[in-house]
Amino acid sequence: MNSDWNKDLKVKFTVQDPCQLVRKSFGDPVALDLRYVVKKVVGEENFVDMAPNMSNNYCCGGGGGFLQSGLPDARRQYGKVKFDQIMSTGADYAITPCHNCHAQIHDLKEHFDGNYHTVHLWTLICLSMGMLGENERVYLGPELQGVGL
Amino acid sequence: MSDEAIKIGGKKKSRFMDTVKGLLPEGGNLDMCLTCGACSSGCPATGLEDMDPRKLLRMASLGMDDELLASNWPWMCTMCTRCIYVCPMKINIPQLVFNLRASRPRDQRPKGIVGSCDMALRNDTCSAMGATEEDWRFVVEDVAEEVRQTQPGFEKLLVPMDKKGSEFFLNQNSREPVTEPDEMIPLWKILNTAGADWTYGSKGWAAENYCLFCADNENWEKIVRTKVKAVEDLGCKVWLNTE
Numbered sequence: 001m002n003s004d005w006n007k008d009l010k011v012k013f014t015v016q017d018p019c020q021l022v023r024k025s026f027g028d029p030v031a032l033d034l035r036y037v038v039k040k041v042v043g044e045e046n047f048v049d050m051a052p053n054m055s056n057n058y059c060c061g062g063g064g065g066f067l068q069s070g071l072p073d074a075r076r077q078y079g080k081v082k083f084d085q086i087m088s089t090g091a092d093y094a095i096t097p098c099h100n101c102h103a104q105i106h107d108l109k110e111h112f113d114g115n116y117h118t119v120h121l122w123t124l125i126c127l128s129m130g131m132l133g134e135n136e137r138v139y140l141g142p143e144l145q146g147v148g149l
Numbered sequence: 150m151s152d153e154a155i156k157i158g159g160k161k162k163s164r165f166m167d168t169v170k171g172l173l174p175e176g177g178n179l180d181m182c183l184t185c186g187a188c189s190s191g192c193p194a195t196g197l198e199d200m201d202p203r204k205l206l207r208m209a210s211l212g213m214d215d216e217l218l219a220s221n222w223p224w225m226c227t228m229c230t231r232c233i234y235v236c237p238m239k240i241n242i243p244q245l246v247f248n249l250r251a252s253r254p255r256d257q258r259p260k261g262i263v264g265s266c267d268m269a270l271r272n273d274t275c276s277a278m279g280a281t282e283e284d285w286r287f288v289v290e291d292v293a294e295e296v297r298q299t300q301p302g303f304e305k306l307l308v309p310m311d312k313k314g315s316e317f318f319l320n321q322n323s324r325e326p327v328t329e330p331d332e333m334i335p336l337w338k339i340l341n342t343a344g345a346d347w348t349y350g351s352k353g354w355a356a357e358n359y360c361l362f363c364a365d366n367e368n369w370e371k372i373v374r375t376k377v378k379a380v381e382d383l384g385c386k387v388w389l390n391t392e
Contacts, residue, residue, distance in 0.1 A: 019227070019229040019230065019231070023229070023230055023231065023234055024229075024230055052191075055234060056231070056234065056235070057231075058191070058193055058229075058231065059193060059227045059229030059231065061193060061227060062227075063227035063228070063229055064226065064227030064228045064229070064362055065224075065259070065261075065262045065265075065359060065362025065363065066224075066225070066227055068259070068261035068262050068264075068265050068359060068362070069224050069225075069259040069261055069262055070259050070260060070261045071221070071224060071225060071259070074197050074198075074221075074225045075225075077196075077197060078193045078194055078197065078225060078227075079193070080193075081193040082193070099322040099324065099356070099357075099391065103324075120332065120335070122335040122336045122339060123332075123335050125335065125339055126335040126338055126339065129342070131302065131303075131338050131342070132335060133296070133299075133300050133331075133334060135331045135334075136331055136332070136334050136335055138329070138331070138332070
């Protein structure tokens with residue numbers, strides 16, 4: 001895989017470090033692996049990290065059952081920290097390698113009227129390898145709908 | 150911060166915190182708070198329900214068990230463990246939260262979490278959305294067949310089910326097969342292209358475990374054991390969780 005598709009487009013990406021994967025399981029080494037893959041896929045110059053990040057990253061508020069707890073106001077107030085963190089990167093896309101993070105960060109964007117898209121890592125890996133099908137682009141914005149089709 | 154000073158009443162009673170200390174290695178360091186506030190300053194749940202991690206721990210130390218048990222805050226803390234990560238004394242506040250959840254009668258815990266736990270217990274799939282083995286096998290094969298028919302280069306796409314002795318046993322959040330099955334396709338393509346030796350299982354495939362979030366100790370263990378058995382029955386070496 002490579003990032004040639006994004007050389008001229010220059011679409012910017014940030015990445016959410018899932019608490020379960022990073023802080024609670026494998027620590028900074030897996031966060032560095034994650035960045036290695038993301039940079040290969042989108043181009044190093046098109047990656048913008050959040051601050052703080054890796055093991056010190058903030059939880060998005062989708063974990064611990066919060067999404068199913070019937071407390072949406074509290075969940076979104078919690079998530080406002082994450083929303084502001086993503087918005088201040090200026091990234092067009094937040095890559096979420098965890099399912100709960102994806103659901104929460106997507107919801108935060110809708111609720112707070114953000115301007116980023118929320119995508120799974122697997123979507124971008126396939127995009128960069130020219131093997132992402134037409135029906136597999138639900139979470140991509142208009143600028144990426146035709147890339148590599 | 151609260152407006153009034155906290156008043157401590159009457160004689161010393163047994164504290165909820167002592168019960169939790171008894172459960173944790175080194176007592177979870179629960180008695181070692183320096184009150185520095187690093188936990189609270191970096192916690193996204195600070196301020197919700199007029200609570201924060203330091204205050205929760207302080208209330209536990211003061212034996213304010215009734216107030217703690219009445220608070221909804223333990224359901225607003227995601228137990229993300231950032232407070233431990235930044236704590237100079239490595240105090241296990243998330244375990245205090247987990248056990249506060251567990252101390253509430255089950256029928257008074259959030260209905261959505263309890264319901265998802267109960268649903269997962271109905272099938273060996275462990276799906277919190279109630280997907281059965283038949284549902285799962287049908288969706289996977291149906292979506293895979295459509296890719297084979299319509300996407301050049303993937304005419305021979307393999308999506309193995311119950312393939313004994315595979316290197317990887319892959320599980321999947323129920324939301325994908327149930328509500329957005331096309332999201333599984335990119336993952337399959339990557340595994341095929343990489344030549345990975347993997348399989349799904351018809352049992353124990355659902356990645357989520359709401360019985361854990363429900364703090365239902367007996368049943369979250371049951372869910373984990375069902376999943377582990379599914380992996381071991383197929384003789385797989387690595388259990389890959391997509392969450």
